[in-house]
Amino acid sequence: MIIVREVAQLRQAIAERRQLGTNRAKAEYGSAAIQQHTVGFVPTMGYLHEGHASLMQKARELSDTVVLSIFVNPIQFGPNEDLDSYPRDEARDLEVARREGVDIVFLPTVAEMYPQPTRTKIHVSALTERLCGASRPGHFDGVTTVVAKLFNMVNPDLAFFGMKDAQQVAVLQQMVTDLNMNVTIVPCPIVREADGLALSSRNVYLSAEQREQALVLSQSLRKVREVSEDAVQNSFTIGQIHQMVESTITSSPLADIDYIEILTFPGLEPILAEQRLSDVQEDIIVALAVKFGNTRLIDNIRLQKAEVLSHV
Amino acid sequence: MIIVREVAQLRQAIAERRQLGTNRAKAEYGSAAIQQHTVGFVPTMGYLHEGHASLMQKARELSDTVVLSIFVNPIQFGPNEDLDSYPRDEARDLEVARREGVDIVFLPTVAEMYPQPTRTKIHVSALTERLCGASRPGHFDGVTTVVAKLFNMVNPDLAFFGMKDAQQVAVLQQMVTDLNMNVTIVPCPIVREADGLALSSRNVYLSAEQREQALVLSQSLRKVREVSEDAVQNSFTIGQIHQMVESTITSSPLADIDYIEILTFPGLEPILAEQRLSDVQEDIIVALAVKFGNTRLIDNIRLQKAEVLSHV
Numbered sequence: 001m002i003i004v005r006e007v008a009q010l011r012q013a014i015a016e017r018r019q020l021g022t023n024r025a026k027a028e029y030g031s032a033a034i035q036q037h038t039v040g041f042v043p044t045m046g047y048l049h050e051g052h053a054s055l056m057q058k059a060r061e062l063s064d065t066v067v068l069s070i071f072v073n074p075i076q077f078g079p080n081e082d083l084d085s086y087p088r089d090e091a092r093d094l095e096v097a098r099r100e101g102v103d104i105v106f107l108p109t110v111a112e113m114y115p116q117p118t119r120t121k122i123h124v125s126a127l128t129e130r131l132c133g134a135s136r137p138g139h140f141d142g143v144t145t146v147v148a149k150l151f152n153m154v155n156p157d158l159a160f161f162g163m164k165d166a167q168q169v170a171v172l173q174q175m176v177t178d179l180n181m182n183v184t185i186v187p188c189p190i191v192r193e194a195d196g197l198a199l200s201s202r203n204v205y206l207s208a209e210q211r212e213q214a215l216v217l218s219q220s221l222r223k224v225r226e227v228s229e230d231a232v233q234n235s236f237t238i239g240q241i242h243q244m245v246e247s248t249i250t251s252s253p254l255a256d257i258d259y260i261e262i263l264t265f266p267g268l269e270p271i272l273a274e275q276r277l278s279d280v281q282e283d284i285i286v287a288l289a290v291k292f293g294n295t296r297l298i299d300n301i302r303l304q305k306a307e308v309l310s311h312v
Numbered sequence: 313m314i315i316v317r318e319v320a321q322l323r324q325a326i327a328e329r330r331q332l333g334t335n336r337a338k339a340e341y342g343s344a345a346i347q348q349h350t351v352g353f354v355p356t357m358g359y360l361h362e363g364h365a366s367l368m369q370k371a372r373e374l375s376d377t378v379v380l381s382i383f384v385n386p387i388q389f390g391p392n393e394d395l396d397s398y399p400r401d402e403a404r405d406l407e408v409a410r411r412e413g414v415d416i417v418f419l420p421t422v423a424e425m426y427p428q429p430t431r432t433k434i435h436v437s438a439l440t441e442r443l444c445g446a447s448r449p450g451h452f453d454g455v456t457t458v459v460a461k462l463f464n465m466v467n468p469d470l471a472f473f474g475m476k477d478a479q480q481v482a483v484l485q486q487m488v489t490d491l492n493m494n495v496t497i498v499p500c501p502i503v504r505e506a507d508g509l510a511l512s513s514r515n516v517y518l519s520a521e522q523r524e525q526a527l528v529l530s531q532s533l534r535k536v537r538e539v540s541e542d543a544v545q546n547s548f549t550i551g552q553i554h555q556m557v558e559s560t561i562t563s564s565p566l567a568d569i570d571y572i573e574i575l576t577f578p579g580l581e582p583i584l585a586e587q588r589l590s591d592v593q594e595d596i597i598v599a600l601a602v603k604f605g606n607t608r609l610i611d612n613i614r615l616q617k618a619e620v621l622s623h624v
Contacts (some may be wrong), residue, residue: 007492119437120490126431152492178432180319180464
């Protein structure tokens with residue numbers, strides 16, 4: 001596994017891997033073979049958990065070269081957010097990367113990523129106005145800008161993102177499409193603890209009591225799944241489902257709700273409260289952000305149109 | 313010369329040229345040669361003149377493959393600007409491209425470039441707030457966004473832009489640096505008619521009388537050059553130079569001044585009016601935008617620090 005901290009080294013390491021692969025492909029398939037080598041990219045903020053590991057596994061499965069980046073990106077944090085306290089553990093992260101068969105790890109400093117404060121920002125409209133975009137102004141401009149930078153450094157064929165940040169997936173897909181970026185976004189399923197809690201680097205902030213009560217997030221979403229799969233209950237209205245989720249979450253005295261939203265996916269358009277679940281003609285996402293003390297957790301469930309309809 | 317109108321065809325044509333070049337380089341230099349083939353890109357809005365031709369010539373000189381794009385980009389025009397009347401002549405443009413040895417011409421429709429209205433915009437701050445950015449709100453977001461799209465389609469090693477749009481060069485250079493785009497911006501000198509008028513596709517709008525009076529732009533800038541090269545006059549202040557340019561331009565009764573600005577380049581920072589030209593510690597640009605009837609012309613001169621100092 002190659003560990004690099006500078007952009008120039010990263011480009012060089014990837015070019016060598018691509019060259020190697022192309023030469024191998026030529027030997028096997030002849031010189032007509034154009035670009036046989038696939039680079040898969042997993043951008044992260046480190047403090048890697050099994051959710052990240054699942055992205056690396058998917059990347060390993062689909063790519064000849066797997067590139068992992070670890071960078072806590074300051075421009076996606078608001079002034080009162082947890083940039084300084086965001087958990088970091090480089091040694092453990094490198095162990096995880098090795099275990100998952102990563103080829104190249106990119107570990108830049110802030111000065112390497114932003115030699116000068118960036119004057120250039122990428123903004124995706126509409127999709128960023130709700131959910132975390134409303135709670136965290138400027139957050140997604142920071143995400144799209146850093147991901148575009150990383151894409152320009154790595155030039156990946158595939159990029160892997162967890163569906164826990166479903167809005168991030170939708171926003172990045174929009175950016176890639178709008179800017180004709182030559183990369184395929186591969187969304188990967190949420191990974192959960194045995195008791196249902198979605199994995200997050202921020203879970204380490206939780207006290208034992210908060211950790212216990214945080215289960216209301218996944219519990220409320222499991223109820224949504226059950227409703228969607230029930231031939232009678234899927235005639236519930238969006239308003240009724242919202243109500244059901246809210247009452248499950250408020251059963252935890254420590255839960256402080258930031259938002260509960262039921263939207264189309266990936267368009268993130270609101271759905272009328274009166275509409276029946278089984279009548280919605282698009283995929284749906286039920287997305288939550290709930291604070292426990294200072295720790296803000298997110299979770300979501302995506303209901304694909306086909307799943308809901310199959311029970312009508 | 314290959315003419316393509318779709319993004320997929322463009323990518324394919326460039327991939328084939330790169331492959332060809334890499335194979336040729338391998339035969340010549342052995343298999344250790346990584347990416348020998350250089351792609352040079354000249355993005356234009358068509359109605360090509362000798363200014364564009366000079367970009368293609370420079371690209372031809374420095375690149376193995378020259379790609380020209382012709383696209384009148386709607387999102388860089390304001391609601392009251394000349395999008396609909398912008399001059400177009402595809403047949404003549406293709407003749408010019410052939411004459412200059414272009415390999416691939418990309419001629420997309422608006423629907424091919426924007427299958428849906430783009431929700432993603434790239435914004436460069438600071439540099440876009442003065443000059444044409446102040447007169448044409450949103451213009452540079454349209455430019456940076458479409459150039460990023462084209463860069464992602466062509467993946468060029470070199471991209472050629474005329475210094476007539478000096479602010480555009482500064483803004484694009486900032487974007488490329490900030491977003492770590494793997495392309496080198498090559499600024500090329502302004503090309504002028506024999507009498508000094510800077511070439512522009514918009515010159516065709518001018519009446520004979522306007523055309524005659526429009527010479528005050530280049531005349532005023534020539535005076536600036538003379539001052540900078542004169543060991544006595546280069547102690548003029550920035551305010552005095554501004555005054556000199558203004559009085560030259562207002563000697564034309566048809567000239568309607570949009571702006572006259574003297575700024576650092578490429579930072580585009582204002583310079584104190586009291587400062588002497590010979591004391592400024594950076595490159596300087598004197599930039600003009602002047603309307604003749606409905607036609608807005610721009611011109612500029614760049615004084616490199618070394619040039620001014622050599623006469624102190």
